[in-house]
Amino acid sequence: MRRTPLSPMGLGMCGPVLIGYGTPEQKAYYLPCILSGEDFWCQGYSEPGSGSGLASLQMSAREDGDDFVCNGQKIWTTHANYANRIFNLVRTSKEDIPQRGITFVLIDMDTPGVKVEPLVMLSREHIQNQIFFTDVRVPKKNVVGKVGEGWTVAKYLMQFERGGHAYAPGLHTRLDRIRRMAAREAATAAGA
Numbered sequence: 001m002r003r004t005p006l007s008p009m010g011l012g013m014c015g016p017v018l019i020g021y022g023t024p025e026q027k028a029y030y031l032p033c034i035l036s037g038e039d040f041w042c043q044g045y046s047e048p049g050s051g052s053g054l055a056s057l058q059m060s061a062r063e064d065g066d067d068f069v070c071n072g073q074k075i076w077t078t079h080a081n082y083a084n085r086i087f088n089l090v091r092t093s094k095e096d097i098p099q100r101g102i103t104f105v106l107i108d109m110d111t112p113g114v115k116v117e118p119l120v121m122l123s124r125e126h127i128q129n130q131i132f133f134t135d136v137r138v139p140k141k142n143v144v145g146k147v148g149e150g151w152t153v154a155k156y157l158m159q160f161e162r163g164g165h166a167y168a169p170g171l172h173t174r175l176d177r178i179r180r181m182a183a184r185e186a187a188t189a190a191g192a
């Protein structure tokens, strides 16, 4: 039987963020679907002009009743061609320093106005994508953390993405293995 792997960005990034910052309703709704594989998540951080300098991101979210109306573009979005949900950084304000006007939102990929286009690699693999958002309505209940404090949530997520928390023991084990290999190589070279 062929088994579909669980969404790595659901399990390793969105799940921990929801545990840390989600409302009880968000946890009850999203976490079981991450574990069952029902939901496949992708990460909407990078934009054409905002990669390393992520705080300059421009995808806008304008309040309109119970929703935000989102417009903009994300790029390099791994697995967006499979995902049914995306955790996304949007700009809700331009009035303070760039980091303070960012909000972390959860968007269903089948919302009208979401368009995924492939970015095919030289190897011809299709893993990365760009996503265009045109007047995409996102309910305010899909904000994780507080409006305008998405940078704090995003930094928390980075701890899980870039070698912190859950990945750290595995990385230490690999490092130890490399140390042992290097010691063996050195001993062999010294004895030769």
Ligand SMILES: Cc1cc2nc3c(=O)[nH]c(=O)nc-3n(C[C@H](O)[C@H](O)[C@H](O)COP(=O)(O)OP(=O)(O)OC[C@H]3O[C@@H](n4cnc5c(N)ncnc54)[C@H](O)[C@@H]3O)c2cc1C
Binding pocket: 042, 043, 044, 045, 046, 047, 048, 049, 050, 051, 052, 053, 075, 076, 077, 078, 079, 128
């Ligand atoms: C395989 C792959 C998968 C990815 N998947 C996702 C994803 O799922 N979701 C997502 O949001 N993003 C994703 N990204 C984007 C990635 O996480 C980075 O944000 C993005 O690659 C960096 O932005 P950029 O390509 O515009 O490079 P730039 O930001 O333009 O940087 C280009 C180079 O300049 C250097 N540089 C930049 N600023 C400075 C500075 N101030 N001083 C000195 N050097 C600097 C950088 O280190 C880099 O070497 C993915 C990228 C790759 C390669």
